[in-house]
Amino acid sequence: xxxxxxxxxxxxxxxxxxxxxxxxxxxxxxxxxxxxxxxxxxxxxxxxxxxxxxxxxxxxxxxxxxxxxxxxxxxxxxxxxxxxxxxxxxxxxxxxxxxxxxxxxxxxxxxxxxxxxxxxxx
Amino acid sequence: xxxxxxxxxxxxxxxxxxxxxxxxxxxxxxxxxxxxxxxxxxxxxxxxxxxxxxxxxxxxxxxxxxxxxxxxxxxxxxxxxxxxxxxxxxxxxxxxxxxxxxxxxxxxxxxxxxxxxxxxxxxxxxxxxxxxxxxxxxxxxxxxxxxxxxxxxxxxxxxxxxxxxxxxxxxxxxxxxxxxxxxxxxxxxxxxxxxxxxxxxxxxxxxxxxxxxxxxxxxxxxxxxxxxxxxxxxxxxxxxxxxxxxxxxxxxxxxxxxxxxxxxxxxxxxxxxxxxxxxxxxxxxxxxxxxxxxxxxxxxxxxxxxxxxxxxxxxxxxxxxxxxxxxxxxxxxxxxxxxxxxxxxxxxxxxxxxxxxxxxxxxxxxx
Numbered sequence: 001x002x003x004x005x006x007x008x009x010x011x012x013x014x015x016x017x018x019x020x021x022x023x024x025x026x027x028x029x030x031x032x033x034x035x036x037x038x039x040x041x042x043x044x045x046x047x048x049x050x051x052x053x054x055x056x057x058x059x060x061x062x063x064x065x066x067x068x069x070x071x072x073x074x075x076x077x078x079x080x081x082x083x084x085x086x087x088x089x090x091x092x093x094x095x096x097x098x099x100x101x102x103x104x105x106x107x108x109x110x111x112x113x114x115x116x117x118x119x120x121x122x
Numbered sequence: 123x124x125x126x127x128x129x130x131x132x133x134x135x136x137x138x139x140x141x142x143x144x145x146x147x148x149x150x151x152x153x154x155x156x157x158x159x160x161x162x163x164x165x166x167x168x169x170x171x172x173x174x175x176x177x178x179x180x181x182x183x184x185x186x187x188x189x190x191x192x193x194x195x196x197x198x199x200x201x202x203x204x205x206x207x208x209x210x211x212x213x214x215x216x217x218x219x220x221x222x223x224x225x226x227x228x229x230x231x232x233x234x235x236x237x238x239x240x241x242x243x244x245x246x247x248x249x250x251x252x253x254x255x256x257x258x259x260x261x262x263x264x265x266x267x268x269x270x271x272x273x274x275x276x277x278x279x280x281x282x283x284x285x286x287x288x289x290x291x292x293x294x295x296x297x298x299x300x301x302x303x304x305x306x307x308x309x310x311x312x313x314x315x316x317x318x319x320x321x322x323x324x325x326x327x328x329x330x331x332x333x334x335x336x337x338x339x340x341x342x343x344x345x346x347x348x349x350x351x352x353x354x355x356x357x358x359x360x361x362x363x364x365x366x367x368x369x370x371x372x373x374x375x376x377x378x379x380x381x382x383x384x385x386x387x388x389x390x391x392x393x394x395x396x397x398x399x400x401x402x403x404x405x406x407x408x409x410x411x412x413x414x415x416x417x418x419x420x421x422x423x424x425x426x427x428x429x430x431x432x433x434x435x436x437x438x439x440x441x442x443x444x445x446x447x448x449x450x451x452x453x454x455x456x457x458x459x460x461x462x463x464x465x466x467x468x469x470x471x472x473x474x475x476x477x478x479x480x481x482x483x484x485x486x487x488x489x
Binding site: 015017018019022023024025026058059060061062063093094096097 | 312320324
């Protein structure tokens, strides 16, 4: 299938928060890691384009956003190129959230590329 | 008619005689207005006198008496409350700060978990002090009850307590949104307040209690509104920032950046001492106040791994720096750091007595 839109508050959890099960014990339900593993990664595997809509909630924490989006690179090991090509996201009233996601993904990509360079040099 | 008058007179004399006998019998007896119906055991309970001013803000001033006396009082509560019958005497107390109330509330609720003895409260003569005490239901805690500390929409002062379980942080932001912004909070404001509250609470559950089960990782929060300012403080009785900050991956870089001279001296010591770990040496060579300050700096290198964290303090600083005369106070163990904006240097203060746990307080002005 070509493209998929995920609305976080409808398709995942109305009050997403935290990074992982340490923040929301015992099972990490509603966290960034849970979102990435249960929604985002499967979508990225099956579809050419994935758009994440963050509307409907204004309290996304930086921990959630980092683990959900940048975690595709730093935790799931998906190459940055694939993430940049496939993934888009939006929040119609909070552009600052889009900026945070962009910044976190870029940082994760930088570290990924640096590690690759170091590994190649070895 | 004469017979009726005589009967009335007889009754009158009988009653007067009885009254006189009763007065004579009560001549040397002392009565206590409030305590007359209390059990003897409580009347003779262990007396804990609260100081005139229950406040910790003076820790950074020349006169630290209020701070020391407040901590001493809280220490007595921790040691005695609920373990024995106590009389907690607030009669001399004329002032109580929000932050100190939080530490007192935590001390009493924790002590209550370890004992079942009832206590009595001798209330202050100041209504403002009693209102603060009633906000955290001190009377009920004294009576061996464990009242729920949820958001109470009827109160001006909110004291809320929770653990990592549940959504109380959301309720706090809802309260701020509805009570102070009257539902006219912009999405950006909502995000900022939410990050400041939620990320700080998440930090408590992540770092403050490394050896505890998640349901025991308790935090206490107070919100008070004075005119157009919100005073908000979050408190935990965990291991303290100085114990945890040295373990962060970004710590050494920040230490090197902010205190280059001390960092060079530290590295010389590391070379001399081959036995201790670097982290142990870091803890013993930097004061608690320095460690608290560095924790507020967070990562200064911009490296990815370390940049994931430290968002709570960034959000709070953003709120404080946008407020005229805004302050952020961070008490932890023997350190205090006060932030008033990026334009002025932080105050780094060695506390005269160890503060139990970590308290973060900030004030924000709103329109």
